[in-house]
Amino acid sequence: xGAVFALxxxxxxWIPKILxxxxxxxxxxxxxxxxxxxxxxxxxxxxxxxFFSKFIYFLPKSSKGIRLNHQSSGxxxxxxxxxxxxxxxxxxxxxxxxxxxxxxxFINNITQDLYIGSSLKLTxxxxxxxxxxxxxxxTKIVITRAMRKYKLDNFSLAILEFxxxxxxxCTDSEQKWMNYYKPRYNVLNIAGSSIGFRHKLETIHKLKxxxxxxxxxxxxxxxxxxxxxxxxxxxxxxxxxxxxxxxxLKGKLSPQYGIGGDFVFCYNEKGExxxxxxxxxxRQHFKVRWxxxxxxxxxxxxxxxxxxxWFVQSTPRQN
Numbered sequence: 001x002g003a004v005f006a007l008x009x010x011x012x013x014w015i016p017k018i019l020x021x022x023x024x025x026x027x028x029x030x031x032x033x034x035x036x037x038x039x040x041x042x043x044x045x046x047x048x049x050x051f052f053s054k055f056i057y058f059l060p061k062s063s064k065g066i067r068l069n070h071q072s073s074g075x076x077x078x079x080x081x082x083x084x085x086x087x088x089x090x091x092x093x094x095x096x097x098x099x100x101x102x103x104x105x106f107i108n109n110i111t112q113d114l115y116i117g118s119s120l121k122l123t124x125x126x127x128x129x130x131x132x133x134x135x136x137x138x139t140k141i142v143i144t145r146a147m148r149k150y151k152l153d154n155f156s157l158a159i160l161e162f163x164x165x166x167x168x169x170c171t172d173s174e175q176k177w178m179n180y181y182k183p184r185y186n187v188l189n190i191a192g193s194s195i196g197f198r199h200k201l202e203t204i205h206k207l208k209x210x211x212x213x214x215x216x217x218x219x220x221x222x223x224x225x226x227x228x229x230x231x232x233x234x235x236x237x238x239x240x241x242x243x244x245x246x247x248x249l250k251g252k253l254s255p256q257y258g259i260g261g262d263f264v265f266c267y268n269e270k271g272e273x274x275x276x277x278x279x280x281x282x283r284q285h286f287k288v289r290w291x292x293x294x295x296x297x298x299x300x301x302x303x304x305x306x307x308x309x310w311f312v313q314s315t316p317r318q319n
Contacts, residue, residue, distance in 0.1 A: 001039050005035075008031075008032075008035070012028060079158040079159060079160060080102070080159040080160065080161060080162055081096060081097075081157075081158070081159035082156065082157070082158050082159070083156060083157040083158075084156050085153055085155075085156070086106075086130075086152045086153075086155045086156065086157050087151070087152035087153045087155075088153070089157075090130065091230055091234075093123075093126055093157060094123050094126065094127070094234065095234060097122040097123045097126060097159070098123050098234075098238060099121075099123075099242070100122050100123075100162055101118075101119060101120040101121065101122060101162070101163055101164070101165045101166075101170055102118065102119075102122060102159060102160070102161050102162035102163045102170070102173070103116065103117070103118045103159070103160045103161045103163065103170070103173045103174045103177050104116070104117055104118070104119070104122060104125075104126075104157060104158065104159050104160065105117075105157070105158045105159075105160055105177070105181070105183070106129075106143060106147075106155050106156070106157055106185070107155065107156040107157075107158060108146060108150055108154065108155060108185075109154050109155065109156055110150055110154050111150070113146070113183070113184040113185055114181055114183035114184060114185060114186075115142075115143040115146075115183050115184075115185035115186060116160070116174060116177050116178050116181060116183045116186060117174065117186075118163070118170045118171065118173060118174035118191065119170070120165050120166075120167065120170060122159075126157075129143070129144070129147070130152065131217055131218065132144045132147075132217065133147035133148055133152055134217075135217035137215070137217055142185045142186075142187055143185045146185060160173075160177050161173050161177070171191045172191075174191035175190070175191035178191055201263060201275065201316055202315070202316055204263070205262075205263050205315065208262070208263075262278065262279065262314055263275060263276065263277060263278075263314070264276045264278070264279055264281070264282040264293065264297070264312060264313070264314065265312075265313045265314070265315065265316050265317065266282065266305075266310050266311065266312055266313075267310065267311045267313070267317055268308050268309060268310050268311075269302075269308070269309050273317070275316075279293050279294055279297075282312070286305040286306055287306070288305065293312060296312040297312055297313065297314050298312075298313055298314055298315075299312075
């Protein structure tokens, strides 16, 4: 019977690794004690067939829904892409997911807990996850807290499905996989619950103040020479076969125009409102000097801009 117990021990250890299945620990322990007591009671008349059948019965398909080689509703038995160690494969992840949209899944290799998400720009979403995981700013995001606790070395990334660059298609695919896996790290049970949400301008202004300088997640970090070189090579390689959507665009047409600046709220005598993302954007619109706008902010005095009288404020007017 010692050999039989050794056989079962090996089975419990190796089968999850070979088949990618997880078993219920409680039922596994129940099987051991039923078998152990049975051996003691039966003695030499132990019925191997009986307890082998019980062993098979007590092996559930998966207690946590982890099926690495799953049979999806689409008929595929493999992930589209799989990265065993997220930290070691960052560069490869960025390279492979560039300009792709779809549904992804993070797997905690220690607890086997899951997180499922979707994005129209997977590379940008991965960058956001990794940035927050390495930040020390307090957060209530469950997956971020888990990544900080267990470290990125202990997380795997699976791409479940690539989808068209369309919010509806992407969200529908995400919901399908959430229903299938029932991920523990997902707080929201409905995919895309926050899609389309827009912060008020006052909230954006407060967030800018809250996260500037030393409070920014990347404050104080120094990018290594190797990382800079890899980024540069990746960008050059990408634009050898792809055109730049913003090539040649300057000033207000530039996608980065006004980023990092303070909002400027302008009101004229007619009650009309103009909102600009920065002082630079404001001075270009009114064709005045940067210092003129800066010195006019929050003075509570009318200033002449384009032959009209305007109030220039750093905060929106209260209704």
